[in-house]
Amino acid sequence: MKHVTEAALLIQKARTGLLLDHPFFGTLLFRLQGQERRSIKTMATDGVSLFFNPDFVAGLTQTELRGTLAHEVMHPALQHHTRRGNRSKERWNMACDYAINPLLMDAGLTLPQGVLIDRRFQGMSAEQIYNLIESEENVQQRPGTEDQQGDPRDGAGAGGERNIGDESPDTPGGVGQVLDAPQPEPGTEEQTPEEQARDWKIAVEQAETLAKLAGKAPAGLQRTLDAGTDAAVDWGELLRRLWSETTPADYSWMRPSRRHVWNGLYLPGVIREGVGEVAIAVDCSGSISKRQLGLFEAAARSILEGQRPSRVYVLYFDAVVHRVDTYEAGEPIRLTPVGGGGTRFEPCFEWLDEQGIVPQTMVFLTDLEGSFPREEPMYPVLWASTSKLAAPFGQVIPMAAA
Structure with a gap:
């Protein structure tokens, strides 16, 4: 458990740094509850939790960890966890990463080596990027992968605990995956994906206001948020x-x-x-x-x-x-x-x-x-x-x- 504690402390330190230097990302990060999951290689979020592999966290510099945490929180900020539909999980993760990473780099954050960056996609929504990837690339499945579709709770394990490793595809250049928003258990007061989306929208507006007051709003943020809003109804x-x-x-x-x-x-x-x-x-x-x-x-x-x-x-x-x-x-x-x-x-x-x-x-x-x-x-x-x-x-x- 010592290693887990060290990883949690590293995340806490990085989160504090984000709050001071990049308040938009740091404020939103408090909405995610940290959970260790060795079944994933890097990080993942479903809009409720921040799942992390302690070995991955320990291998990052503090600046890289800050960038990775900001990357993760941007998934629910842009509603990526509620917008996949029946799309391939792997390709959806790639499209979401392409949508997020340019914004983070323009904001002065550092990302680990090898992340997905393509300036052609800057300012585009994940849906637009997904369709472009599908039309421009050979969409035949890479060996050992599948188009993972279906119920977002298909990865539930024994005792009702979600098998995050099964739900989180290992995408090339991925440092943090987006999972589908969890469905509420019958008879509980857990939020539906629609309620999650509404609360995240409010949280993003509040974080944006706070960042502007501090004079530290990320460059290109509004365009990225607008692209996500326009994609709420996928034209395709x-x-x-x-x-x-x-x-x-x-x-x-x-x-x-x-x-x-x-x-x-x-x-x-x-x-x-x-x-x-x-x-x-x-x-x-x-x-x-x-x-x-x-x-x-x-x-x-x-x-x-x-x-x-x-x-x-x-x-x-x-x-x-x-x-x-x-x-x-x-x-x-x-x-x-x-x-x-x-x-x-x-x-x-x-x-x-x-x-x-x-x-x-x-x-x-x-x-x-x-x-x-x-x-x-x-x-x-x-x-x-x-x-x-x-x-x-x-x-x-x-x-x-x-």
Whole structure:
């Protein structure tokens, strides 16, 4: 126990140093209860506890320990512990680290060698970074790893104690992992993840005020916090949900709903036969960045794989339709924009009319700065927009403009 006590004292000393020199991080750190866990290699937090390996703590310098503690507390400060959803735990941890580390370094903190730093991601939310990693890298799983998804309490051990080692993926360059917020035990007064998120939001606002009064607010803090707030509704998931609603569906007793079978109820399941033809219109007026294009391409490819359209038309336009690429069922799409003039949306609808095509869904990637047709088409239209402008018809899906 002597070693554990030494590690706890080192953490206490580092926390005091943060409170004096970096009050934003030091104040928030008091919300986390320290717990030793040798089952993890470094540190981890679920928004309630700060789990640490004493050997890892002992191997850090005091400046590195301060940076690592600030790194950990930024996970719940940015709501990372409540926003993962069904994403891969490993890739989510990497995306969260990329979102946090530049802020810490710009604040003058020191991080251990080998941490994840990529200035391309600076100011972006973890969701944006996650999608970019997925679209830019080979997303095949590394040997010995899995996409760990499911109930955040799957790692519970004997006696109800969570097996933190099972829940904390060993990510390259990771010095502190983010775990899903714990679910409350039935009959207790433990907070739900939603209540945790609310309290952390209040705590962050208070810590930010205190840091500003002390003249020691971290550089770039507001932009990072805003990125996290904007990501509360993930545009990719919203696009997926709205797109799915346009897919023809029916019910069948041949494939009962698995959601209710466990309870002895046999209800018909939803059968989606796959859509017919889909149109994707890419605004090439110069307002769409390569980064946004990559995000949209990854989301569109994922959705199309699930929807199984018979054909996909990709229209590249500005004031006119410059080119149309056609993809048959199962072919992966790749967006290669061409153009650069002003923006008119009418030519896209006109091209479909001229070809006699009535798509199951039409999706625009645009900033919505252009002229619209006078009449709404008979098919659903989704606008994945990088601005806060409105459209006269269809559903607007706000897409981060970073």
